[in-house]
Amino acid sequence: MSTQSVAPRVLVLRAPGTNCDEETAFAFEKAGAIAERVHVNRLIENPALKDRYQILCFPGGFSYGDDIAAGRILATRLREHLAGMVDSFVHGNGDRLVLGICNGMQVMMRLGVLTEGVSEDDQPPATLTWNNHGRFEDRWVHLAVDAKSPCVFTQGIEKMYLPMAHAEGKFVARDESALSRLRDAGRLAVRYTDESDAGVSDEVLPFPINPNGADANVAGVCDASGRVFGLMPHPERHIEATHHPFWTRRKEQPEHGDGLAMFQNAVQWFA
Numbered sequence: 001m002s003t004q005s006v007a008p009r010v011l012v013l014r015a016p017g018t019n020c021d022e023e024t025a026f027a028f029e030k031a032g033a034i035a036e037r038v039h040v041n042r043l044i045e046n047p048a049l050k051d052r053y054q055i056l057c058f059p060g061g062f063s064y065g066d067d068i069a070a071g072r073i074l075a076t077r078l079r080e081h082l083a084g085m086v087d088s089f090v091h092g093n094g095d096r097l098v099l100g101i102c103n104g105m106q107v108m109m110r111l112g113v114l115t116e117g118v119s120e121d122d123q124p125p126a127t128l129t130w131n132n133h134g135r136f137e138d139r140w141v142h143l144a145v146d147a148k149s150p151c152v153f154t155q156g157i158e159k160m161y162l163p164m165a166h167a168e169g170k171f172v173a174r175d176e177s178a179l180s181r182l183r184d185a186g187r188l189a190v191r192y193t194d195e196s197d198a199g200v201s202d203e204v205l206p207f208p209i210n211p212n213g214a215d216a217n218v219a220g221v222c223d224a225s226g227r228v229f230g231l232m233p234h235p236e237r238h239i240e241a242t243h244h245p246f247w248t249r250r251k252e253q254p255e256h257g258d259g260l261a262m263f264q265n266a267v268q269w270f271a
């Protein structure tokens with residue numbers, strides 16, 4: 001853990017087609033961080049820019065139009081031009097955080113940083129593919145957090161109600177052994193669940209509870225350290241209590257929306 005006491009600085013990485021960078025920067029700022037939106041081309045011109053930041057965030061959207069596969073082109077650009085930057089956040093001295101939201105998680109899956117250390121060969125142990133019904137799906141989902149997960153972002157959170165909005169968000173493990181390795185290490189940190197707060201379930205739940213058909217209802221995955229995390233739902237879209245779809249019908253308003261705690265956890269980690 002870092003000994004730094006000032007507000008952490010967040011690099012919210014933009015690329016052509018990114019569309020959640022403003023909201024994501026707002027969420028980090030509301031949680032007490034200093035967030036800057038930086039275009040990938042500025043980083044390629046000047047990779048030393050990365051040294052200003054303690055948190056790297058890949059926001060949601062349609063980077064490079066989701067061409068080839070969602071997240072593929074941005075991941076390839078990062079691998080070709082900014083591998084050192086990615087490595088310094090993911091590994092480095094272990095004193096930085098990485099968060100990917102939706103298209104950001106897709107980029108991180110393509111980079112392999114969320115499932116590192118699981119395969120014994122060079123084949124990816126898991127991927128994200130098209131939702132079962134083959135369409136873009138936009139709806140609010142109930143999520144359960146794996147209490148034994150090392151994920152820095154979900155500490156102290158049991159459940160969340162967040163919007164999801166994606167076409168290529170179905171988590172698929174290569175085989176049962178890859179899935180159980182990830183699960184046993186608490187790396188399948190966030191799962192779709194039903195309204196009854198049933199908690200984490202490995203049995204695939206029906207649509208629309210599990211909106212895409214993901215193996216073990218996986219909605220978010222972290223690395224072995226818990227510092228590197230990606231999720232398909234959008235915490236930055238539920239920051240204020242009034243973002244909740246039924247806020248006018250609730251008797252009591254919570255202080256914040258469910259998504260804020262994840263950003264607060266990230267800031268807290270540097271305190």
Ligand SMILES: NC(=O)CC[C@H](N)C(=O)O
Pocket residue numbers: 059060061062063066070101102103104136165166167168169
């Ligand atoms: N909200 C998003 O980030 C969208 C992710 C991606 N473009 C998809 O549809 O799968």
